[in-house]
Amino acid sequence: MEHFLLDISDGIARLTLNRPERLNALTEKMMDDLMALCRQIEHAEDAHVVILTGAGKAFCAGGDIDAWAARSVEGFGRHWLRDGHQALDALTRLRQPVIAVLNGHVLGGGLELAACADYRIAESHIRIGQPEPALGIIPGWSGTQRTVRRFGSQLVRRMAIFGEEFSASDALTLGLVDLVAEKGQGLAAATDLADRMRHRGPVATELVKMLINAAEGEESERVFESLAGWVAAAQPELQVGLAAFKDRKKADFW
Structure with missing residues (x-):
């Protein structure tokens, strides 16, 4: 995959957009x-934690404007x-917590990508905004939906309707990001945070993320059916049913 790098080691999946000559602008192939x-x-x-940068x-x-125009x-x-929606949905719905390292300006689709993460670390020099209407187009990769759920409708109005851009420090105050690091230190901060996840139960963390996503209206149907299926699969009834099926008998659960 020409424009991504993926390294999985020490429990951390490091996913890097690798198209620096175009500021990592996304194409259909990407x-x-x-x-x-994501699959x-x-x-x-x-892989227990994902770092995206x-x-x-x-x-x-x-x-990439040249691609979509x-x-x-x-x-x-x-x-x-x-x-684009399907790809960003897949990122949002990963079972692992996702930490985004915002090491450069986060504008338009970059913000929609960042909104997929569970935790955002902004380096101190960046700016965040939604400039799409200045081109006569809307934020089309859930930039008026997931961003509202994650950041609140008024912040999205300020960025998408009125064209406001925010510094890293403003973004921290407003809740757009969770931590500000010095320029060049975002990845180290993300790695430290990911290492701390070693002391948190991976299954419990996965379940909590699924439930929070459901509370936000993200994939509610899949979450509840997955959780119910997980519970059902852990019951001895499953083995009774499978054994009866193999023996071509009716199961007796009593």
């Missing part, structure tokens, strides 16, 4: 790759937006 990488991380038993001097400049209206709506 969204497809992100979907595949790989989801199934990696040795960008190579070079940027976190993510959002969607060339699409037809139908292609833009049917593929660019829908595929």
Whole structure:
């Protein structure tokens, strides 16, 4: 996958956008790759925490304008937006906690990407905003939905409607980010935070993340059915039912 780097070691999956010459702007191929990488991380038993960051001097400049501006209206709506939603949904719904290291400006789709994380560390020099309406387009990768759930509607109004941009320190005060680190120190801060997760139960953490997502209206149906299925699978009734099926008999659960 040309524009991503993935390293899994010491319980941490480090996922890096690797298109620094374009400020890590996202293409359709990158969204497809992100979907595949999320599935790989989801199934990696040795990955307990994810650190997401960008190579070079940027976190993510959002969607590559040259890529989406060339699409037809139908292609833009049917593929660019829908595929982007699916990729960002997959990132948001990872079973592992995701820490985003915002090592460069977080604008447009970059903010939508950052909103997928459970914890955001901003380096002190960055700025955060949603400039899409200045181009005559809307924030289309859940920039008016997930961002509202995560940050509150008024902050999204200030950024997306009135064009306000916030410094890292302002973003911390407003709740857009959770921690501010000095320039170049974001990754170290994220690694320290990830290391502290060793002292927290991974299954309990996974369950808590699922429940919080459900409370936010994120994937409620899957969360509740997954939790109920998990409970059912732990009961001795399952083994009774499976044994009866193998013996071609009706199960007797009494």
